[in-house]
Amino acid sequence: xxxxxxxxxxxxxxxxxxxxxxxxxxxxxxxxxxxxxxxxxxxxxxxxxxxxxxxxxxxxxxxxxxxxxxxxxxxxx
Numbered sequence: 001x002x003x004x005x006x007x008x009x010x011x012x013x014x015x016x017x018x019x020x021x022x023x024x025x026x027x028x029x030x031x032x033x034x035x036x037x038x039x040x041x042x043x044x045x046x047x048x049x050x051x052x053x054x055x056x057x058x059x060x061x062x063x064x065x066x067x068x069x070x071x072x073x074x075x076x077x
Contacts, residue, residue: 007048
């Protein structure tokens with residue numbers, strides 16, 4: 001990736017790559033190039049998501065009305 005893409009741009013390109021690779025007319029050489037680009041974009045997107053998750057925190061109100069700042073966790077409700 002020469003130019004830094006936004007998360008949305010990278011995700012859209014990943015979708016395009018998947019469609020191209022599913023096309024039976026895409027040759028082996030092209031498929032390998034697409035696969036490499038897809039892996040790079042996947043790592044890039046995972047990195048962006050990881051950084052975003054670290055930045056997200058939520059405020060919770062306890063029974064006594066005090067708000068506490070806690071790290072974001074996907075498993076919590």
